[in-house]
Amino acid sequence: MPADQPHGATAASQLSGAPAAPARLAQAALRDVPWEIGVAKPDPAIVVDGVTRTFGGLTAVSVDHLEIQRGGITGLIGPNGAGKTTLFNLLTGFDQPNAGTWSFDGRSLGRLSPHQVARLGVVRTFQLTKALSRLTVLQNMLLGAKDQRGEGFFRSLVPGVWKKEEAANTEKALELLARFKLDAKKDDFAGTLSGGQRKLLEMARALMSDPKVVMLDEPMAGVNPALTQSLLGHVKDLREQGMTVIFVEHDMDVVRDISDWVVVMAAGRVIAEGPPESISQNQAVVDAYLGAHHDAPLTIEEEDQVLAEAEAAIAREEGTTGEVLTSERTDGEGTQR
């Protein structure tokens, strides 16, 4: 259970030389932030302002103001169709909004294409993993490296220009693969990996570019529980290396375990934000997930009404006076919801 720390996480953090119980700087910084929608954070990496995206008549995303704390793990949750993935697409340039601005480190990301956003240091993974099947695992990794000289058409013809860089990238890729326990698979086609291994590969590949912000779209979906723990460890590692992590997740145990701050979306809007412990008590969140007044207790009036209806039914069956029957019946119909 999430209460005991996952072994993968501690093992990984020891490997990277960090202390066993790392200081969660973002969590400390966010301690005094009020639990309000659109609240200003002490050190925001990403700021979203008035972003709306409509598909025909449907408003998929409509976020008035949202700030993401730098160096923290922000969980983005919400029921299906809440607009989480659409927001991800907007932030990374894969989709353009109808209105609104958003910025990263004070630099506006509006109208940038996906590869430009990625070059600024905001990388993402996908809900449906995009492992490049007919490339080997190592080639997948090398592709993640930024600003490669050998990717220019004419320079690629002169191996001397890029051989050194390629060797350095390969070394880095092998290190990352070892951390993600994929080093034994480095020469296999990525298409032969299991679903969970593909998620790991996608995350490792994103790290090749030394990103500042990592956006993970459902990193744990379809991953077996054993692997979930090691994936969680890796996500925590990102925070320890100073990256800002935003992730979409449905498993509340996972969200509670690793996030410093949680943003809840429903029907395209942000309906609540706050530290993870504040979320499960939030009425708007419970309503969004379970429907309004799903298991609210009955009021005294409602109880009385139910009682009266039951009595009337009994009276009808026993065949007492017609007067009682009619009056009770109209009364019952009038108050029924």
Added chain:
Amino acid sequence: MADLLDAFTLGVRAMFAYQAVFFALLAIGLNVHFGYTGLLNFGQIAFAMLGGFGIAISVSKWDLPFWVGVLIGIAAAVLLALLLGLPTLRLRADYLAIVTIASAEALRLLFRSGGSTELTNSTQGISDFNGGFLSLAPWDVAKRYDILGTRWSGGELWVITVGWSLVALSCLLVWALMRSPWGRVLRAVREDEDAARALGKNVYAFKMQSLVLGGIFGALGGMIYAVGTGSQNPDQYQNANTFLAYGALILGGAARVLGPVIGAMLLWFIIAFSDSALAALVSGDNSFFGLFEWGDLLSTTDIAYIRFIIIGLGLMLLMIFRPQGILGDRREVMLDAR
């Protein structure tokens, strides 16, 4: 038996003739497009036509030296690639397919229309342009030479010498490009454009570079074809040739440097061999175990069609039993099934 041996010799000769060079270069271009980048170019023949006519028009109409014609042909192919790519490469893969197949046909019709007679001689064709090329040959182009039982004219030999050198250089170029990080990005684009974008690659630019490069190979193929036939007629560039080149590519193995070359050679061997073998079968007194005469069943005009039936059958069998082609890697191809 002697007939069969003759047919075999003719088949081997066709493997090295300029038509095989033509298809090898077309298929090398398609390999860059389709095999490595995943671009569906169904109008490769248009690039070849621009290459061939680039030489023909420059030399015979504009009185320019031969090598300027070569440059003009390549420039025209680059321009066509840019024109085709600019509007379509931002869209889904199918749009490029639609635009290329339509423009290949449109260009051919434009070249053969009455209005372009002044430039292209319309359906008459241009025929006086390869003298400059043949005069470069180090041997007598008018003489005939016997090489291993096959007969070649000096001109043909010069064309195929240049042609196969060009194929070798093209393969070397493709090999050098595809082992580099540049080639890795192309393959990533083939697998998943969005993943490549998310990793900071400008997918549009890479697709455009690939389209231009493959188009240049197509234009070079057209040039070899032009100097090989010695005459240029727009109707030589029917778009069926694009699909034959795809056939050669799949036969040899896509996304393999030598796949298109092996495929084109084999394709021409099958065409030439079946042609002469069937002709020998029909012309002589050959019976099917005494039941009927082959000559009664098939006329010589049927043979032209039957050899393509044989090729089609061969490709079907290949797809069933060896979907990766001759040089391909089966593991790699089977990953697509997921």
